[in-house]
Amino acid sequence: MEMTVSMKLLIDTRTKRVLFAEASKETVDFLFHILSLPVATVIRLLGKQGMVGSLANLYESIEKMNESYIQPNQTKDTLLKPIAPVGTSSVSLLLMDDVTTDRTFYRCGHNCTYRVSDDPSSICPQCNRKMTTVVQYVAPPEKQASTEGGFVKGVVTYMIMDNLVVKPMSTISSITLLNLFNVKEVGALQEKEVNLGMDEATKLLKASLQSEKVLTESSSLVSDVSTLFC
Ligand SMILES: [Zn+2]
Numbered sequence: 001m002e003m004t005v006s007m008k009l010l011i012d013t014r015t016k017r018v019l020f021a022e023a024s025k026e027t028v029d030f031l032f033h034i035l036s037l038p039v040a041t042v043i044r045l046l047g048k049q050g051m052v053g054s055l056a057n058l059y060e061s062i063e064k065m066n067e068s069y070i071q072p073n074q075t076k077d078t079l080l081k082p083i084a085p086v087g088t089s090s091v092s093l094l095l096m097d098d099v100t101t102d103r104t105f106y107r108c109g110h111n112c113t114y115r116v117s118d119d120p121s122s123i124c125p126q127c128n129r130k131m132t133t134v135v136q137y138v139a140p141p142e143k144q145a146s147t148e149g150g151f152v153k154g155v156v157t158y159m160i161m162d163n164l165v166v167k168p169m170s171t172i173s174s175i176t177l178l179n180l181f182n183v184k185e186v187g188a189l190q191e192k193e194v195n196l197g198m199d200e201a202t203k204l205l206k207a208s209l210q211s212e213k214v215l216t217e218s219s220s221l222v223s224d225v226s227t228l229f230c
Pocket residue numbers: 108109110111112124125126127128129
């Protein structure tokens with residue numbers, strides 16, 4: 001299933017830049033959750049399109065290193081494919097190929113009390129048997145008002161600036177906005193709804209690491225918007 005997020009861009013066609021975007025809760029959740037992505041995941045996502053800086057070299061060094069130099073209890077994937085933190089469904093846009101694991105716990109088959117492990121090779125200190133019996137994990141009750149999930153509330157439309165400053169839209173008047181952007185020709189403004197799929201989200205992620213014109217740069221690559229930037 002291809003997940004997408006959308007936003008409505010306000011583009012100044014005269015200066016060829018995105019002034020800001022109006023977005024729903026889902027889009028803001030997606031952006032905020034970028035902060036929870038492991039660095040190795042970011043490198044792997046951007047790998048295809050080139051990564052700035054030298055972190056990609058660290059990644060590649062592990063990839064190339066012969067297993068014989070690595071501790072027997074470690075695997076390369078621990079560092080190269082870290083497990084994304086739980087509760088990040090809205091970044092699933094960027095985590096298509098990642099495994100999210102359920103938490104599994106184990107006890108010994110002897111039912112010794114109060115002993116539980118997260119690794120089935122553990123030995124029960126009470127009866128000395130391997131703790132291989134799966135114990136069912138019980139999630140805490142859902143916190144109230146979290147039925148809509150994600151991070152921010154869906155009560156307002158959010159405003160995303162070109163440099164990814166995010167705030168609730170409702171608190172800003174349109175006159176303040178036009179002054180803020182020093183807009184002299186309202187006629188030069190155009191609204192454009194864009195959908196971001198995996199590809200565009202990756203471009204946005206890349207732009208966010210190296211630019212303060214993230215929306216302008218990543219949306220000039222979206223085909224039906226790019227004509228406005230020519
Ligand atoms: Zn035991």
